[in-house]
Structures are given as C-alpha cells and as structure tokens.
Amino acid sequence: MTAAPVTALPDAYTRSMLAAEAANRDHVTRCVAGTGGSPELVAHTAALRLYLRVPHFLTEWTADPGRRAAVSRALALDIVAMKLLDDLMDDDTGLDRVELACVCLRLHLRALHELAALAHDPKAVTDILERDAVHLCGGQIGTKRSRATSLQEWRAHADTYGAAFLGRYGALAAVCGDQGQPRDAVREFAEAFALTITTADDLTDYDRDGERDGNLGHLMRTGAVTGQDVVDHLEELRGRALAAVRTPPGAPGLVPVVHLYTDDVLTRLVPRHLES
Numbered sequence: 258m259t260a261a262p263v264t265a266l267p268d269a270y271t272r273s274m275l276a277a278e279a280a281n282r283d284h285v286t287r288c289v290a291g292t293g294g295s296p297e298l299v300a301h302t303a304a305l306r307l308y309l310r311v312p313h314f315l316t317e318w319t320a321d322p323g324r325r326a327a328v329s330r331a332l333a334l335d336i337v338a339m340k341l342l343d344d345l346m347d348d349d350t351g352l353d354r355v356e357l358a359c360v361c362l363r364l365h366l367r368a369l370h371e372l373a374a375l376a377h378d379p380k381a382v383t384d385i386l387e388r389d390a391v392h393l394c395g396g397q398i399g400t401k402r403s404r405a406t407s408l409q410e411w412r413a414h415a416d417t418y419g420a421a422f423l424g425r426y427g428a429l430a431a432v433c434g435d436q437g438q439p440r441d442a443v444r445e446f447a448e449a450f451a452l453t454i455t456t457a458d459d460l461t462d463y464d465r466d467g468e469r470d471g472n473l474g475h476l477m478r479t480g481a482v483t484g485q486d487v488v489d490h491l492e493e494l495r496g497r498a499l500a501a502v503r504t505p506p507g508a509p510g511l512v513p514v515v516h517l518y519t520d521d522v523l524t525r526l527v528p529r530h531l532e533s
Contacts, residue, residue: 265517266513266514266517267513270510270513270514273313274310274313277310277312277313277326277329278306278309278310278313280326280329280330281309281310281312281313281329281330281333282302282303282309282333284330284333284334285302285303285309285333285334285337285364286299286302286303288334288363288364288367289302289360289364292359292360292363292364293356293359293360294356294360295352295353295356297352298352298353298356298357298360301344301350301352302337302341305337305340307454308333308336308337308340309333309336309337311336311423311426311450312328312329312330312332312333312336312426312430313329314446314450314511314514315329315332315423315426315427315430315443315446315447316328316329316332316430316434317502317508317510317511318430318431318434318435318438318439318443318506318508319430319434319435319438320435321435324375324433324434324435325434327371327375328372328375328429328430328433328434330371331368331371331372331375331433332368332372332426332429332430334364334365334367334368334371335364335365335368335369335372335426335429336426337364338360338361338362338364338365338368339361339365339422341357341360341361341364342357342361344357345357345358345361346397349466369382369383369386372429372433375433376432376433377432377433377436378432381432382429382432382433385425385428385429385432386425386429389421389424389425389428392417392421393417393418393421393422393425395417396414396416396417396418396421397417397418399414399417400414400417400418400471404470404471405471405473405476406471406476406481407476407481407482408473408476408482408486408487408490411459411471411473411476411482412452412490414471415452415455415456415459416448416452418455419451419452419454419455420447420448420449420451420452420455421448422451423447423448423450423451423454424444424447424448424451426447427443427444427445427446427447427448428440428443428444428447430443430447431443431444439504439505439506441504442501442502442504443501445497445498445500445501446498446501446502446508446511448497449494449495449497449498449501450494450498450514450515450518452494453491453494453495453498453518453519453522454518456473456487456490456491456494456522456526457518457521457522457526459472459473459474460473460474460522460526460527460529460530461526462474463475463478463530464529473487473530474529474530477530477531478530484527484530484531487527488523488527491519491522491523491527492519494519495515495516495519498511498515498519499512499515502515
C-alpha cells in the first residue's frame with residue numbers, strides 16, 4: 258500500500274535547499290555571462306530550477322558545509338552544461354546554437370577544473386566522466402534511432418539519458434565530498450531519483466510539447482503500458498532510493514524528498530493518462 262502523499266518538505270530543509278539553489282544559480286549565471294552569453298541565455302540558465310537544485314540532494318552525505326557548497330556549485334556547472342547540450346541537439350529553445358555550444362563547453366571545462374580541485378583522487382573525476390560518456394552518448398543515439406514501444410524499452414532508454422546522467426553526478430559528489438562516503442549508495446539514489454524525474458518529464462511532455470513516439474504517457478493512453486505498470490515502476494524506484502539513503506551513515510534529509518517527488522508523480526501526473 259502506498260503511504261499518504263507527502264505535500265511539503267520540512268521548513269528547515271526547504272530553506273537550505275533554496276539557499277543552495279540560489280547559490281548554484283548565481284555561480285552558473287556568472288560563468289554564462291562571463292563567457293559572453295546573451296541576457297536571454299543567462300535568463301534561460303537561471304530558470305533551470307531543478308537542475309540547479311538537485312546538486313543539493315546529491316551532496317547530502319557531505320557533512321562539511323563549505324565543501325558541500327563548493328561541490329554543489331561545481332556539479333551545477335556541469336549539469337547545466339549538459340542541459341545546454343540537450344537544448345542544442347533539440348534546437349527548440351530559440352537560442353543561438355553557436356552560443357549554446359560555446360557556453361556549454363565553457364561550463365563543462367570550468368566544472369571539470371573545480372571538481373578535480375575538490376576530489377581526493379582527481380583522476381576519479383575524469384574516469385567517471387569518460388566512462389559514463391560512453392553509456393550516455395550511445396544511449397542518446399540509440400533512443401533517437403528506436404522509439405520505445407513498451408515499459409521495458411522505455412526503461413532501457415531512460416536508463417541512459419536519465420539514470421546514467423544523474424548517476425554520474427552522484428558518483429562525482431561522492432568522490433569530491435567527505436571521505437568515507439558510501440559511493441555505491443549515493444549513485445544508486447541518484448539513478449533511482451533520476452528515473453522518477455524522467456517519468457515525470459515524459460508524462461508532462463505529452464501535453465506540454467505534444468510528444469507521442471516513445472512517450473510514456475502516449476504508451477499509457479494507447480494501452481501499451483498499464484497504469485498499474487507505471488505505479489509499480491514508481492514504487493520500485495521509491496524503494497531503491499530509500500534503501501540507498503538509509504545506507505550507513507545515511508542521508509535522512511532525503512527521505513521526505515524521495516516521498517515528495519514520487520507522490521507528486523503518482524497523484525498529479527499518472528491519473529491524467531489513465532484514460533484512453
């Protein structure tokens with residue numbers, strides 16, 4: 258049985274999360290503007306709230322406040338860089354593509370510099386980025402060539418552009434944070450949480466962007482995927498994420514985060530697609 262939906266995070270956690278999001282936004286937009294980014298691109302990056310917020314979740318295991326903030330800012334740079342690369346490939350923002358490419362490269366290189374300076378083993382940073390790039394790039398190419406027709410195929414695609422994408426940043430947060438972090442658990446949380454967010458994005462994109470081929474909402478509406486299949490999929494991800502954050506020494510602040518985001522998809526988005 259699913260627990261009653263969580264409608265809000267604790268006030269203290271919300272304040273710290275929003276403060277980190279604001280610090281990450283300022284750090285990223287300064288770099289965008291300093292690279293010659295237009296006011297429109299600066300505004301675009303400033304509005305990427307979840308991309309700027311999620312580094313706070315991934316650094317929950319880092320106890321030292323100063324180190325946590327620095328790692329969070331560095332992660333935000335690269336997460337936004339990859340979002341700009343996605344914008345460049347989709348060509349749906351109206352922003353100048355040369356500008357997107359140049360600022361993406363600048364943010365990525367700045368992030369690499371900051372992460373390597375923070376890591377206890379700088380080589381681990383490049384190892385993670387190079388290893389996951391193979392999976393991410395191959396997955397993106399495959400997703401464009403073959404659209405999902407079942408939940409199993411959709412999960413296989415989402416594992417590349419969703420789970421592997423955020424998983425790499427969980428791994429980077431662990432190697433750059435306090436020593437002794439449970440690296441596998443941090444990555445496992447990141448991957449499970451990413452698939453929950455990817456599910457939400459697909460269900461939203463059905464209406465927002467008119468997506469159909471390979472879209473999870475479309476698969477539900479056409480009967481290729483049942484509502485119960487999606488509920489089970491989300492509850493599996495909830496369980497994986499909770500098990501990860503409870504791995505010693507644990508990150509209890511993330512427990513309500515997991516519930517909040519999972520419950521939102523279950524109660525707000527899934528019901529929209531239960532009709533044929």
